Amino acid sequence: MKPTIRILIAVAALLPATQLLATVFQPTNRVVRQLSIEPGGSVWIDNPFGSIDVIGGEGSLITVTADRSIVASDAASLKEAADAVVIVFEGDSKVRLIRTVMPALRNAHATIDYTIRVPKNVAVKIGSKSADHIRVSHITGSVTVNGFAGTVIMEDVSGASALNVVNGRVIYDYQQNPIAKADVQAVNADIDVYVPASAKFEWLADTINGDILTTFPIRGPRFVGTVFRGQINGSGGPTINTATMMGRVLLLAKGSNAGQASSVRLNPKEHRPAPGDVMLAPAVKIQLPFHDGDWPFVASVADIAIGEIRGNAHIQIGAGEVELGAVFGQCYVTLMGGPLNLGDVTGLLSAHTGAGDILVRAARMGGEVSTDGGLIHVVYSGGPITLRSGGGDIIVGQTSGAIDAQTTSGDITITGDPRHRTLKIGARTMQGNLILNVSPRFGADIDATIVTSDPDVNEMHIDFTGLTVRREQIGAKTRIHATGKINGGGERVELYAEEGDIHISAQTITPVRLANPRR
Amino acid sequence: MSECGVMSENMPMLLTESLDPAQRELTHQHIESCAACASEWSAMKETWQILETLPTVEVPARVKQRFLAEISAASAVPANVVPFRRRSAARWLAEAAAVVIVGGSAFYAGHRTTPRIDLTPADARVTAIQPYSIAESRVLPAASISPTIEGRPDIENVQFSDASPSNQQIGVSFDITSHVTVTGKPTDKSMVRLLRYVMENEDKMSPSRSRAIDWVRATYSRVDNPDPEITEALANVLRNDEHQGVRIKAADTLQSMQSAMTDGTRDALVEALKNDPNPAVRVKAVEALAKLARSGAVLDPDMVDTLRKKAAQGDENVYVRVKAAEALSSIQPR
Numbered sequence: 001m002k003p004t005i006r007i008l009i010a011v012a013a014l015l016p017a018t019q020l021l022a023t024v025f026q027p028t029n030r031v032v033r034q035l036s037i038e039p040g041g042s043v044w045i046d047n048p049f050g051s052i053d054v055i056g057g058e059g060s061l062i063t064v065t066a067d068r069s070i071v072a073s074d075a076a077s078l079k080e081a082a083d084a085v086v087i088v089f090e091g092d093s094k095v096r097l098i099r100t101v102m103p104a105l106r107n108a109h110a111t112i113d114y115t116i117r118v119p120k121n122v123a124v125k126i127g128s129k130s131a132d133h134i135r136v137s138h139i140t141g142s143v144t145v146n147g148f149a150g151t152v153i154m155e156d157v158s159g160a161s162a163l164n165v166v167n168g169r170v171i172y173d174y175q176q177n178p179i180a181k182a183d184v185q186a187v188n189a190d191i192d193v194y195v196p197a198s199a200k201f202e203w204l205a206d207t208i209n210g211d212i213l214t215t216f217p218i219r220g221p222r223f224v225g226t227v228f229r230g231q232i233n234g235s236g237g238p239t240i241n242t243a244t245m246m247g248r249v250l251l252l253a254k255g256s257n258a259g260q261a262s263s264v265r266l267n268p269k270e271h272r273p274a275p276g277d278v279m280l281a282p283a284v285k286i287q288l289p290f291h292d293g294d295w296p297f298v299a300s301v302a303d304i305a306i307g308e309i310r311g312n313a314h315i316q317i318g319a320g321e322v323e324l325g326a327v328f329g330q331c332y333v334t335l336m337g338g339p340l341n342l343g344d345v346t347g348l349l350s351a352h353t354g355a356g357d358i359l360v361r362a363a364r365m366g367g368e369v370s371t372d373g374g375l376i377h378v379v380y381s382g383g384p385i386t387l388r389s390g391g392g393d394i395i396v397g398q399t400s401g402a403i404d405a406q407t408t409s410g411d412i413t414i415t416g417d418p419r420h421r422t423l424k425i426g427a428r429t430m431q432g433n434l435i436l437n438v439s440p441r442f443g444a445d446i447d448a449t450i451v452t453s454d455p456d457v458n459e460m461h462i463d464f465t466g467l468t469v470r471r472e473q474i475g476a477k478t479r480i481h482a483t484g485k486i487n488g489g490g491e492r493v494e495l496y497a498e499e500g501d502i503h504i505s506a507q508t509i510t511p512v513r514l515a516n517p518r519r
Numbered sequence: 520m521s522e523c524g525v526m527s528e529n530m531p532m533l534l535t536e537s538l539d540p541a542q543r544e545l546t547h548q549h550i551e552s553c554a555a556c557a558s559e560w561s562a563m564k565e566t567w568q569i570l571e572t573l574p575t576v577e578v579p580a581r582v583k584q585r586f587l588a589e590i591s592a593a594s595a596v597p598a599n600v601v602p603f604r605r606r607s608a609a610r611w612l613a614e615a616a617a618v619v620i621v622g623g624s625a626f627y628a629g630h631r632t633t634p635r636i637d638l639t640p641a642d643a644r645v646t647a648i649q650p651y652s653i654a655e656s657r658v659l660p661a662a663s664i665s666p667t668i669e670g671r672p673d674i675e676n677v678q679f680s681d682a683s684p685s686n687q688q689i690g691v692s693f694d695i696t697s698h699v700t701v702t703g704k705p706t707d708k709s710m711v712r713l714l715r716y717v718m719e720n721e722d723k724m725s726p727s728r729s730r731a732i733d734w735v736r737a738t739y740s741r742v743d744n745p746d747p748e749i750t751e752a753l754a755n756v757l758r759n760d761e762h763q764g765v766r767i768k769a770a771d772t773l774q775s776m777q778s779a780m781t782d783g784t785r786d787a788l789v790e791a792l793k794n795d796p797n798p799a800v801r802v803k804a805v806e807a808l809a810k811l812a813r814s815g816a817v818l819d820p821d822m823v824d825t826l827r828k829k830a831a832q833g834d835e836n837v838y839v840r841v842k843a844a845e846a847l848s849s850i851q852p853r
Contacts, residue, residue, distance in 0.1 A: 048852070104853075127853035148823075149850050166827060166847050187830045188848040205649070208837060209844075225833075245830055246844045301841055319838040337798070337838025355798030355836040358768075374799035375767055391763030391797040395728050409797075410764030411727045432762055433727050457722065499761075 019352075034060045034094045040141065043122050044097045048129040050111035051150075056120030063117040064089075064098055072108035081108035119196065123159070130228065142180075155184075162454070167191050170244075174199065178238050185245035193242060194449035197253040204229050205264070209283045209301045210248030213261035221264055226279045228264050278336070279318045294329070312347065333365075339374070344514070346382070348383075362514055366401045368395035375410070378513045379418070384424075388474075398512045400421065402491075416442060418509040422490025433500040436493070440506040443490035450480040451498045458499060463506040521587065523630055525555050531614075534558075534567050544658040552650055574791045619740075628712065653699075653713065705742050709793070715752035732756070734770040736775060745779040754787035757804075763797040770803030777807075785811070789825050792843075798836045805839050809846035817853055826850075 017509040021133075037043065043062060050069075066087050072078035074353045084105060100112050118124065123141040126134055131150035136143050138156055143161040145152055150168045154161060156175040163170060168186050170191045172492055177199040184191055185191040190210070195201075197216075199259040205212045206227045208278040218230035227243075232251075241477045242249045250258060266490040283301035294311040297304070312329035315322060315407035322333055323341040330347035333340060339356040342349070349367030351358055357374040366383025369376055372390040387394050396403060409431040416423050417441035425444075427434050440442075447469055452458035455478040460469060467484035482502075495502050529546045532538045538546065546661040550560045594648075673696040680690040714735065717724070724731045735753070739745040753776075756769040770791055773784060791804040808826065812818055829835055829843035 167850075185831065187827065187844045208841065245840065246848070270826070319836075319841045335838070337802070337836040339802075339840075355802050355838055357799065371799065373763070373767075374795040375764060393764035393801055409762055409766070411729050411762075432764060435727075469725075497520050516643075 007226075020124075029068050031064070031066045031068070033064045033066075034085055035064070035089065035096055036496070037062050037096055037119060037122060038058060038093050039119065039121055041093060041119075042095045042125065043116065043118050043121050044091075044099075044115065044125045044127075045097065045098070045114060046099045046127040047112055047114060048102050049109075049131070050098060050112045050128075052099070052126055052128065052130045052134045053115045054124050054126070054136045054139065055115070055117050055397055056122075056140070059119055061119075062096055064123075065115045067113045067176040068110065069113075070108055070110045074107065075105035077105070081110050082104045085110040085112070086465060087112065097445065102232060105241060120491070129247060145218050163261050163287075169247075171381055181238045182240045184240075184242045184244075186247060189244055190247040190250070191242045191244050192250045193240065194252050194254055195240075196234065197233075199253075200233040201231075202229070202239040203232050203233075203251060204239060204241040204243070205249040205251070206243040207245065207247060207249055208279065209246040210244065211282065212249045212264045213258070214251040214264060215256035215261045218264065223280060224498050230264070231297050246477075255327075268473060269420060275440045277314045281316075281318075349384040364514070368410070376407075380514065394427075398509070403427065411435065413437070419511050423493075423494045424491040425495070427494075430498050431500065433503070434496065435503045435505065436495065437505045437507055437509065439509055441487055442456060442506070443485070443487035444493040445485055445489050445491070446482060446493050446495075446504070448482040448495040448502050448504065449497070450500070450502055451496075452480070455476050455480065458497075461501060461503045461505070523553060523556055526550065526553070527559060530556075530560055530563050531566075533772060538599045540844065541658050541660065542650075547654070548650065550653055550668070551652060557573060573790040577706050578680055611758045650709075653716075658847060697699065705738050706744075706746065708746075711746040713749050716750050718752040726843055728762065732765060736768070736772040739772075740775050743778075745776050745780045746780045747784075750776050750784045754781075754784040756799075757791055759788045763800065764794065764799065766800045767803055770800050770807060772808055774803060774807035777816075778810060780811065780816075782821070789822050792824055792839075793830060801836070801840070803838050805842040805846065809842050809849065812846045815851070817852060823847070 003081045014235045021042060034352045035061060043053070046345050050504040054358045063460045066191070068085065070078055070081045070085065072081055084103050085309070086101050088099045088101055092097065092292050096159060098116070099115070101502065103108060103486065108414055110207060120138050121141050122139070123143070124136055125144045126136070126146070128134055128147040128150065130148060131136065133151045133153060134145055135153040135155065136145070137155035139157045139163075139350065140159050142159045143154065143157050145163045145165070147164070147168070152163055152165055152168065152170045155173045156173070158176060158179055160180040165186045169189050170180065172184065172188055172191070172193045174195045177196055178201050180204045198221055203218070206228055207214075211398060212228050216232050218232065221228065221230040226238055229284055242251070250261060252261060252479045269422065278298055279300045281298040284299050285302065286304045286306065288306045290308040290310060291306055292310050294314070295309045296314045298316045299320070300317035300318040302317045303318070304315070304320065307325040309324060309329070313324065313327045313331045313333065313386040315333045317338070319336060321341075322335060322338065323332070325343040327342070327347070328489055329343045330349075331342065331345045332350045333342070333352070335353040335356070337355040338353060340351055340358040342351060342358075342360045344362040344364070345360065345367075346364050347364045348361040349360065351360065351367065351368070352370045353374065354372050356371060358369055358371050358376045360378045361383055362380045362382070363378060364368070364504070366381050366384040368386045370388035374389060375394070376387050376389050377395045378385065378387065380396040381396060381399045381401055381403070385399065385401060385403055386394070387403070387405040389407040389410060391409045392407060394407050394412045396405065397415045398415050398417050404426045405412050405414065406428045410429060411432040411434070412427045412429050413435040414425060414427060415437040416425070416439065421441060422443045425436065425457045427436070437451060442488060448460060448462070450458050450460055451474070453476055455471070460480050460482050464486035469482045472479050472481070495504075526546050526549045528536055529542060534611070550556050586681065675694045677691065677693040680692065682688070682690060701710065701713055701763050716729065722728070732753070735749065739749055750773060753769045753773050757766055757773065760766050760769065770788065773788065788804045788807050791800050792808065794802050795804070805826075808818070808822060824831060826843045826846050830840050830847060832840065
């Protein structure tokens with residue numbers, strides 16, 4: 001065997017050994033403590049990292065078993081963590097607080113898993129950042145859980161409960177018919193509730209991104225926004241509220257399974273909801289190179305990226321991002337929130353978002369573009385176009401059609417197609433500058449107004465002659481008004497800017513050339 | 520005494536604004552170029568500020584009386600002292616005329632008698648360049664100004680002064696609007712400071728503040744590690760700019776500069792997410808925080824709490840809520 005090969009083999013053999021040298025330390029130690037508690041007392045557990053099992057039973061004692069695990073990269077870090085991470089028992093026989101003191105650790109991670117046996121009638125409060133699970137079982141008192149990540153399991157909890165979870169899952173398993181209110185609020189968690197088939201209660205369920213499913217027949221089902229409300233086995237009984245933003249809600253009668261559950265949404269997939277129902281449509285993600293024909297689409301939450309729609313597009317989305325490369329027909333897109341990125345739209349365009357920017361590369365026939373807040377950038381408009389922003393800049397790279405642009409706060413920049421000697425333009429910003437770039441031969445009847453509290457700062461810059469400029473004081477503001485014809489007159493150009501400048505700039509502009517989208 | 524020593528002595532007078540303009544300018548220039556003096560000046564200013572916060576203690580009447588008595592005794596002019604008198608203007612003029620005549624004659628004689636010499640260009644000698652200080656008010660010695668006035672600078676509000684006639688120095692003050700182009704790398708500290716200043720303070724930008732933010736974004740997205748001062752400036756724009764379009768762009772630009780984010784920058788994003796009336800600003804802020812969370816950055820409890828509240832806020836724009844939820848899903852509790 002060649003020496004090189006021998007060396008390589010030796011290195012390969014030694015590699016695991018070096019790993020062993022850097023082995024982390026994972027000692028576990030256990031603390032057991034008994035504490036007295038009065039009937040109906042409270043037990044508070046605050047444990048940032050680690051699982052928590054609370055089990056109700058008889059008697060008047062709390063038995064706490066805590067297993068502490070520390071993972072450290074070296075002995076020094078281990079010792080440091082061992083000294084720093086401690087369990088504190090506070091309170092008295094009315095309220096017991098079991099708390100893990102866990103400062104930020106260097107090169108170490110610690111968890112404490114608790115198993116706590118309590119009298120079943122106590123009130124339980126749990127605070128956690130990250131846990132494999134938090135399980136509360138056989139408790140008749142009230143239960144409050146505030147967790148960030150992990151699975152929360154409520155088993156045979158008959159007292160009132162309030163669960164607040166960010167990430168993970170919630171499983172609520174009733175052994176008996178519910179008799180007290182339950183409130184489950186989650187962000188990115190699925191909620192599963194198992195209830196005896198004979199249970200009678202009011203059910204509320206809410207989700208934006210998921211679905212609401214049940215095996216129970218529901219009396220009086222109705223939606224208010226995204227919140228579903230219905231009665232299980234008739235009116236009366238406690239309220240069970242199950243709300244998760246991005247997860248799904250599942251309510252099962254004991255003895256049935258998830259496969260038998262059906263959606264309570266009024267608008268199943270094949271249904272095309274009215275605009276108000278958009279949040280009840282399923283959430284989807286779509287990425288396609290092209291779609292042949294018309295494309296009607298509705299979703300509550302959706303991210304869409306399609307290269308070409310070879311027909312008309314009719315898109316309604318609650319929240320998401322829409323990116324369309326080209327639409328060969330008319331394009332109707334409305335989002336309650338999210339950015340819109342549209343390519344070459346051959347037909348009329350109607351685009352709206354409740355919040356977010358809109359970019360349109362070409363609106364060949366013009367149309368309407370609006371956002372309740374955000375920037376609008378239309379690279380080219382071939383027809384009359386209306387642009388509205390609830391706050392944000394508006395930029396039109398070049399227009400061959402009439403423009404009507406308004407923003408509550410932001411700059412407006414419009415460039416006229418040099419092939420047109422005149423264009424009808426209306427632009428209004430309640431706070432910002434207005435810039436109109438046109439060719440030197442552009443003709444129009446100009447009516448430009450600035451209203452400003454600082455006339456030294458805000459000015460009218462017009463590259464054309466022949467306009468009459470007047471200044472007048474209106475209260476604390478100055479109104480600068482320019483009127484007249486440029487290059488012999490033409491279409492009306494009405495510009496209005498508050499607390500901003502108006503520039504009408506004559507410059508050589510290269511006309512936009514559009515490629516044939518069908519080629 | 521070393522230059523630093525002199526400047527150190529000047530600092531107390533600089534604090535009390537009792538230095539003459541030329542000295543003030545020189546001292547400021549030295550402080551800007553000398554780290555040790557800058558540090559001393561900073562400490563001195565801090566002490567001065569602390570002194571201002573101390574309560575005023577009333578001096579006991581007896582002590583005050585005694586002090587005033589001693590002062591008046593010391594300031595009494597002894598009989599053997601002859602006070603200086605201001606020289607008359609006529610004498611000044613005569614002296615100036617003499618200087619002009621002598622100087623002019625010498626110049627004329629020199630030009631008439633000295634043969635013309637063509638100087639061959641010598642190798643350029645690199646000397647230390649005084650840093651050009653961009654300041655609200657500057658005092659420049661005439662020797663440091665080129666005698667050539669280029670173009671037609673817009674000069675206004677001209678005033679003539681002769682602060683101390685004894686030293687033959689006169690002054691001409693004016694406001695000048697001149698166009699200055701500062702060139703350098705985007706990472707040069709002076710360039711960063713200049714950009715920060717204009718972003719935070721300058722309303723008039725050509726063509727607009729929005730476009731200026733676009734430019735900053737385009738420039739600093741090419742830089743590996745943008746200076747945190749740039750993100751702090753953008754954070755201040757996000758907090759304070761009245762124009763919603765500008766705030767949207769500031770938040771959007773911050774999103775692209777994750778590596779330079781400071782605590783202050785993150786706080787500005789959280790603040791914008793909580794309170795900005797424009798939904799697009801909130802969208803950009805939550806997107807920036809979501810990106811931050813995805814990158815594995817540790818978000819402080821206030822940020823996490825804000826994201827939780829936003830996700831649950833029924834009347835918030837649904838896209839903001841979804842993005843807040845997305846950000847939360849990326850957070851690993853620490």
